[in-house]
Amino acid sequence: METRAHHVLIGFFTLLVVGAALMFALWLGKTDSDKQFRTYDVVFQEAVTGLSKGSTVEFNGIKIGDVSSLRLDPQDPRRVFARVRVDAEAPVRSDTRARLVPAGITGISIIRLSSGDDPASTPLEGEAGQVPVIVATPSPLSKLLADGEDAMLNANQVLLQARELFSAENVASVGRMLHNLEQATGAIAAQRKDLARALKELAGASEQANATLxxxxxxxxxxxxxxxERGVQTLQSAENAMAAFERAMAKVDTLLAENRAQLATGVRGAAEIGPALTELQDTLVSVRTIARQLETRPADYLLGNESMKEFKP
Known part of the structure; x- marks a missing residue:
């Protein structure tokens, strides 16, 4: 009886030791796991087509972790939070960039992290114990796939317009235009010598025109x-003649004033002075005409050119 109780105690102690060893191993494994991985939230401002729980997370092409969960932002449903678990040794810093990229042609997407170029960057840490956040850069390919329907519609419109452009009527018109162009170039080539001669004659005429000019x-x-030269001299002569004429007229006026009584009583005196006054008046009119022509058209008067009459239709 005592031997049986002793064996029970030994077995119970053995089970207790094994259980303690297992608990210690689990605790140690959990501690090592917590130390080997770090958690981040990657924020996408686009649709994450092809991304799911368990998707790969790469850093410069090397797998460093996976996606642990996906959720929408309650404040803005257009934003998607992807919580990732990556290797603690991965160089995730404050300038690290994230992007959604397709993994081949299977339709599966992965998250690709890449290092930045900020020399003052620091290891990425969360605030007040929160999970650090990495804002993803929009993927051009994802945007292209999202807008694929519009792109296909535009491509169909381009094809329809191209079909209309290359219709049978337009092709025939282009053919006629090319035929006419060929005929025109052939005619120009045939008249090559005539064109050269005409150009030579035109050059000669241009030289003659330059000489004439x-x-x-x-x-x-x-x-x-x-x-x-002569205009100034003629104007001076006309001015001298006008001055002499004015002096003569002054003398005549004085003579008339002094002999007014004799002229009034003598018919002979009036008959002699009358022609002289008439001649003096004619001379005054001629001198005024010459002076007016010299003022208006001195070149025509000196060179003897006739004034051109204005054409009236």
Whole structure:
């Protein structure tokens, strides 16, 4: 009886030791697990098509963890939180970037982390014991897939327009246009010699025109010089003639004033003075005409050119 009780105590002690060893092993494993992995929340501002619980998390192409859960943001349903568990040795820092990328052609997506270029970055830590957050960069491919329907619609419209552009009528029109262009270039090639001769004659005519313009410029310069020289002299002569005429008229007025009584009584004196006054008046009119022509058209008067009459339709 005593031997049996002793064996029971030995067995109970053995079970107690084994249980304690198992509990210690579990606790040690849990501690090691907590030390080997860290948890982060990756925030996406887009649809996470192909991403699910257990999806791979890579860092520069190396698997460092997986997705533990997915949930929508209660404040903004357009945002998706993906909680990931990654290796504690992974260099996740404050400038680390995240992106959703497809894994081949199977439709499965993964989260790819990449290092930033900020030399002052620090290890990513949460605030007040919260899970650190990494804001993902929008994926161009995901955006393209999301807008695939619009892209297909636009592609169909482009195909329809291309079909209309290359219709039989338009192709025939283009063919006729090319045929006409070929005929035109052939005609130009046939008249190649005539065109060369015409261009040569045009060059000769241009040289003659330049020479004529040079002669006209010389003639205009000589005319201006003649007008400047002789015109001034003629104007001075006309001014002298007008001054002499005015002095003569003054003398005549004085003579008439002094001999007014004799002229009134003598018919002979009036007959002699009358023609002289008439001649003096004609001379005054001629001098005024010459002076007016010199003022208005000095070149025509000096060169003897007739004034051109204005054409009236």
């Amino acid at each position: 040079a002669e006209a410029a010389k003639l205009a310069k000589a005319t201006n010089r003649l007008v400047d």
